[in-house]
Amino acid sequence: MEFFLEVLLGGLLAGVMYALVAIGFVLIYKASGVFNFAQGAMVLFSALTFVSLLERGVPFWLAFVLSLAAMVLLAVAVERVVLRPLVNRPPITLFMATLGLSYVIEGFAQALWGAQVHGLELGISDEPLELGGMLLSQFDIFAAVTAALLVLALSLLFNKTRIGLSLRAVADDPLAALAVGIRLQRVWVLVWAVAGFVGLVAGLLWGARLGVQFSLSLVVLKALPVLIIGGFTSISGAIVGGLIIGASEKLAEVYLGPIIGGGIENWFPYVLALLFLLVRPAGIFGERAIERV
């Protein structure tokens, strides 16, 4: 029983890391209806910028702020060059554009900072911590707390500020938002910048775990099943989806693994997502469309 709990908790904590990547998707999808394939590239670009600055002797917080500034610049550029010209195009066109964008960002990151693997030390030891008889990774706990703070900050932004309200209005009905005088383009820049910030946090945590390298952009693929399970439009969905994926893949690895020969962790989330697609195509938290005449 103790062992089960330990695996479960470890899985949940790992799931938080998936949720972080998924939240970046949800933000952009909600506000502009775009499935942003470039989210992974943004995670990579921000983390790479951060480490490279750190390696050049820039202090931690300054490097963080500069990386954030880079993400804001990226958001402005994306709005100008990609979103504005493609406004009102079908979603598939925008999706293809973000696919292209992800290569551009990766290429740019490589040209700017080189292609070698960087180690990233956040100063959190990965020593297991004993809690009530269970061994839990200190790093995972740190990541979970960071994610919780981030989600709290986002919910304050969304619910307590004018900008947040404009953002939700645009997500709800872009034409009506335009009609009341909300500037869509500004809101898009803002959303992409916030998604960039989330990407930076995710990038630092994932980078500290895996090293900052090009495979970091592949965390997108981990976020996909999370989004299918949680729904594309809900931040809570992204969190719950992340936790479900994290917990189930660890449990499957430990309990099913020995029976079918291990290596389950890599494909199990996709199978789970497929099952969800059959049962609840909109995801657990997929927007309840309010229909009323």
Add this chain to the structure above:
Amino acid sequence: MNPVPILQIDAIEVLYEQAILAVCGVSLVVPQGQIVVLLGANGAGKSTTLKAASNLVRAERGEVVQGRILYRGEDVTRSTPHSLVASGLVQVLEGRHCFAQLTVEENLLTGAFARQVSRGQLKSDLERIYSQFPRLKLRRKSLAGYTSGGEQQMVALGRALMARPQLVLLDEPSMGLAPQIVEEIFEIIQQLNQRDGVSFLIAEQNINLALRYAQYGYVLENGRVVSEGTTGELVARTDIQDFYLGGGTAGKGAAA
């Protein structure tokens, strides 16, 4: 002799997707402080004309390719919706378009975002709207998507009023509503017009009702103005009555 009209549309032509001609050579004038109504059957081009003035046509891949639009004498044919709202020209869209997932109060608040106002000012503006629509105050914390059609129309109108408009473009406010609710909404419109001096350009299919509250009317057909006149003149024109009311019977929603 005439002061500058609040809105003047000069022979505009609107194309959707660079191919579909929706409105052709439409000219109209909304004098300062008046209620002008735009009549016409489905697809006549009423909404397109309003959206040309508020410049929302571009969001639907439409474009004003000919003519020009003057707001308080200034050419605004290429202005952004934001700057138009900020200068007092607001549209209430057909079908109300409330933010369904936002509360009634949040919906109202968004209406004031184009103006740069303090929190205190927002609060007092909200109270002003609530005094006009007491029903909305009771429903302030409900999601707009769960309110009734009449309440949604009030939300949409109240939201537009939060911009402190001088001209409201109102697209089919009576659509799908019970007669007494429609009456209530038109009474509020009249009050806003008479007390606060807000001008209105209203697209309506409910011709009886519209002619009762407006001072002047235009009739659109296939994207062109086919007749116009004071409401007295239009009421006397039996051909219009017959055409739109199907032989003189009362239109739906027209209260006696």
